[in-house]
Amino acid sequence: MTVEIAGIEAELVARVERETSALLSALIRIDTSNPPGNESKVAAFLDDYFRRHGLRGEIVGEPADRRSFVASLTGSRPGPRLVLMAHEDVVPAAAEHWTEPPFAGVVKDGYIWGRGAIDVKNLLAAFCVVMTRLAEEGRDFAGEVVFVAEADEEDGAVGGARWLTSQRPDLVRCDYLLNEGGGEFLVMPGGQRLYELHVGEKGTAQFRIVVAGESGHASVPLRRGNAVVGAADVVRALHEYEPRLSLETVPAEYVELLVSDPDLRARLLDEGSARAALAELGARDRRAADLLAPLYGVTFAPTIVHSSGVAVNVFPPSAAVTVDCRMPVGWDQARVAAEVAAALAGVDARWEIEWLGTIEGNASPADTPLRQAVSAVMARLVPGSRVVPVHSVGFTDSNWFRAAFPDVIAYNFGPFLVDDGDAVSPLFHNVDERINVRDLAFQSVFAYELVKELLG
Ligand SMILES: [Zn+2]
Numbered sequence: 001m002t003v004e005i006a007g008i009e010a011e012l013v014a015r016v017e018r019e020t021s022a023l024l025s026a027l028i029r030i031d032t033s034n035p036p037g038n039e040s041k042v043a044a045f046l047d048d049y050f051r052r053h054g055l056r057g058e059i060v061g062e063p064a065d066r067r068s069f070v071a072s073l074t075g076s077r078p079g080p081r082l083v084l085m086a087h088e089d090v091v092p093a094a095a096e097h098w099t100e101p102p103f104a105g106v107v108k109d110g111y112i113w114g115r116g117a118i119d120v121k122n123l124l125a126a127f128c129v130v131m132t133r134l135a136e137e138g139r140d141f142a143g144e145v146v147f148v149a150e151a152d153e154e155d156g157a158v159g160g161a162r163w164l165t166s167q168r169p170d171l172v173r174c175d176y177l178l179n180e181g182g183g184e185f186l187v188m189p190g191g192q193r194l195y196e197l198h199v200g201e202k203g204t205a206q207f208r209i210v211v212a213g214e215s216g217h218a219s220v221p222l223r224r225g226n227a228v229v230g231a232a233d234v235v236r237a238l239h240e241y242e243p244r245l246s247l248e249t250v251p252a253e254y255v256e257l258l259v260s261d262p263d264l265r266a267r268l269l270d271e272g273s274a275r276a277a278l279a280e281l282g283a284r285d286r287r288a289a290d291l292l293a294p295l296y297g298v299t300f301a302p303t304i305v306h307s308s309g310v311a312v313n314v315f316p317p318s319a320a321v322t323v324d325c326r327m328p329v330g331w332d333q334a335r336v337a338a339e340v341a342a343a344l345a346g347v348d349a350r351w352e353i354e355w356l357g358t359i360e361g362n363a364s365p366a367d368t369p370l371r372q373a374v375s376a377v378m379a380r381l382v383p384g385s386r387v388v389p390v391h392s393v394g395f396t397d398s399n400w401f402r403a404a405f406p407d408v409i410a411y412n413f414g415p416f417l418v419d420d421g422d423a424v425s426p427l428f429h430n431v432d433e434r435i436n437v438r439d440l441a442f443q444s445v446f447a448y449e450l451v452k453e454l455l456g
Helices: 010-029 040-052 121-136 160-167 227-240 252-258 262-268 274-284 286-296 333-343 369-381 398-404 421-427 437-455
Strands: 057-060 068-074 077-087 111-113 142-150 176-179 185-187 193-201 203-212 299-307 318-327 350-359 386-392 409-412 434-436
Touching: 010 040, 010 111, 010 121, 010 437, 040 057, 040 068, 040 121, 040 142, 068 121, 068 160, 077 121, 077 160, 077 437, 111 437, 121 142, 121 437, 142 160, 142 437, 160 398, 176 369, 176 398, 176 437, 185 421, 193 369, 193 398, 203 227, 203 333, 227 299, 227 318, 227 333, 227 350, 252 262, 252 286, 252 386, 262 274, 274 286, 318 333, 333 350, 369 386, 369 409, 369 437, 398 409, 434 437
Parallel strands: 077 142, 077 176, 176 409, 193 386
Antiparallel strands: 057 068, 068 142, 111 434, 185 193, 193 409, 203 318, 203 350, 299 318
């Protein structure tokens, strides 16, 4: 069955569906589980695909088995530079838990199955077809469109985007970047579709709190100095801590669309009443609360607890609590450290903080020509839909681009048409990852229309 996309000829959509489906199946069959990655195999596949269509790109990066692929198309007149980017690697898959083998690219019941089907070889396939269409049609656009398939996104970014932006900025420096993330939709009670456009990303500051204790025989319980009890106090304190909420990264438009009750809405948009209002929203509409709550500020999530003890009858010298922390754009490690100290002020134990890795968040402005182009194309292709710019809680390679090129407008958006966010979200990094062939075709049609809108 061919997807219907408003204003686009069915025949063209059918062709895009065929081409993207064949490409995605082939890409899934190249196992780029990271670690170890082996992305150079995908880079070579893409190089061959572009050559067969009369286009030339460059395989770049290091080490030799972890390369990226970059190909550029210059338009018929001068203009800005737009990068379409998607990563080559995928997270590992344990085949025994899958309905279909994860690296076979099976097409069944209108879905393409396999690791990378939505994260994010789908966009590699979609963007490839955009590039060949633009070339076939005589490069009738202003500026330059650059296709970037980068290595090493899922587990490190030592090669990949970080390498490209620092070692080959000539290839990837751009005015606009369209990258993975964002584009899932939820259907509002009135039937309206709401799409998240990710214009920025929170930062991560992961750390471990190590609690020191008194060693000794456990037959005489310690009233003080038991590291395990201290760790429990740390977990509880972090869980219950209420950091100051801020409306800085809470778009009023998003609250208005997600919350229909005007009174609750007003309280959500007031810093003084927001905490209680979020709790109330959580009881009424868990999904809306889950979407909004992380936007209000820093979050602490204790995820791992370890004791150094090995014997049941011995008090351990230490215990540790590992914490996932997401911080708003503009925050740094020092500010998180101060917040942790405030959170643990009441804990009666000796503790130290060990940092595991910090990446500061960053964001592009929300009101830009790229935003206008995304909204205009979506309004045409999905009439009545709304696109709302928000900061995402997850990290993507857009972060490296904003850090390296301060003027770049970098957004994450790969819109779905058929399957909504409730259907798509659980499939990320999970078993039975798959994409509807109509969604795949739509992502390619959207990106093509975006190029024409932005650079037309
Ligand atoms: Zn991804």
